[in-house]
Amino acid sequence: MTNVTQNRPLSPHLTIYKQIPTMVMSIMHRFTGMALYAGTLLVAWSLVAAASGEATFDWVNGIFGSILGRLVLFGYTWALMHHMLGGLRHFVWDMGKGYGPERYTYGWLTLAGGVVLTALLWLFVLI
Template sequence: MSRSQRPLSPHLQVYRPQITSALSILFRIAGVATSLGIFLMVWWLVAGATGAEYYNTFSEILGSAIGRLVLFGWTLALVYHLCNGVRHLFWDAGKGLALESIQPTAIMVIVSSVALTLGLWILAYSTGGL
């Protein structure tokens, strides 16, 4: 059998996008983004340990519009990864695996991620943390 006659495995061109596949891909992206955010936290700790001048420079960078956007994205990735991770824990326990519950729990993950992220940022602004 020649190489061109062999059947191809199904791929993105065969399957139509579903919320479950989108959330699965986002879960992996959020995990990577959360891990990369650890470098931001290390930078913050090093800046604090180095001295006031370096810490002020760090604060100016993260206080800029782009810095806040990065922080917001990191917060959203962290919260989304947490919410979807809880969903996976339920799946590991054998709960919520029925087809009827997949889409509602996916929507619940999205809504709770956005709501918790916005809530955290509103709380941070109201206490003067940002």
């Protein structure tokens, strides 16, 4: 009897693949989707607090107004912008376009665009 497992090819593993922007953006799209799910629970909590009365709403606003609260809201905003731009990138792909070398540029633009849109939105809100 021969050992069949020695002649079998190895499956590709993460250490074999080269990290390319489209792969990283795909993973980030999944992470931001999960972050948006958690952030939407915070939005719902805020709406329930607004409907519950002034004292509850002030308490929740106090939490969101703290340094940690603002950091969480900033992260939620970035996740929203990044996920939106990733969705637009996928929409372009669904139309059959953007499969050439520009796909790497779209990945970097998604990352940079999410950061820029988040910064602009927060600058608009804080001013």
